[in-house]
Amino acid sequence: KAGVTQTPRYLIKTRGQQVTLSCSPISGHRSVSWYQQTPGQGLQFLFEYFSETQRNKGNFPGRFSGRQFSNSRSEMNVSTLELGDSALYLCASRKGGSNEKLFFGSGTQLSVL
Amino acid sequence: SQKIEQNSEALNIQEGKTATLTCNYTNYSPAYLQWYRQDPGRGPVFLLLIRENEKEKRKERLKVTFDTTLKQSLFHITASQPADSATYLCALGVLTGGGNKLTFGTGTQLKVEL
Numbered sequence: 001k002a003g004v005t006q007t008p009r010y011l012i013k014t015r016g017q018q019v020t021l022s023c024s025p026i027s028g029h030r031s032v033s034w035y036q037q038t039p040g041q042g043l044q045f046l047f048e049y050f051s052e053t054q055r056n057k058g059n060f061p062g063r064f065s066g067r068q069f070s071n072s073r074s075e076m077n078v079s080t081l082e083l084g085d086s087a088l089y090l091c092a093s094r095k096g097g098s099n100e101k102l103f104f105g106s107g108t109q110l111s112v113l
Numbered sequence: 114s115q116k117i118e119q120n121s122e123a124l125n126i127q128e129g130k131t132a133t134l135t136c137n138y139t140n141y142s143p144a145y146l147q148w149y150r151q152d153p154g155r156g157p158v159f160l161l162l163i164r165e166n167e168k169e170k171r172k173e174r175l176k177v178t179f180d181t182t183l184k185q186s187l188f189h190i191t192a193s194q195p196a197d198s199a200t201y202l203c204a205l206g207v208l209t210g211g212g213n214k215l216t217f218g219t220g221t222q223l224k225v226e227l
Contacts (some may be wrong), residue, residue, distance in 0.1 A: 104156025
């Protein structure tokens, strides 16, 4: 069974640009969560999607948005990039029930210059 | 304010000893707690889950305790090996109206030396 796949692996952008990151969950998993990881702040929750609906959201500005498609694949978009958005963006999937463990992808390393 | 605190300093121990990592939290009422391992350049990997009504869980060389009165979880690795060197993250699961939300601590780096 294939794991969680994130593309691209690395990305370099400049301030003011926008970026779209992609995540393909494990087959059969309907929940996809996104996290931002930085050395100082650790893993910060962005949002969770389940069956194409956002069901939880973290404390990030509206520049961060996401969506989920009918095949459970998810995309995350960041508009008007700032230097502070440089981070590892991790996607995680699970079947969707409570208590379940998360399966993480290897992440997309975003650098904003 | 809500906080999840793990040892910010790296923990260095000798091979064969027991490593004990701490996760303390404030202003949370978690329904469950999970521990993950993260290696450099990779996403976290799930290790153990413990529910609020459980005191202890074991899996091979790993043991987790959960004290909701002290608001603390301890994670133990017995007979540690150099391959156990990694960053270990605790995560609190809170039930919300829309499901359940997992919030992570900043992690503790463990180094097991020969």
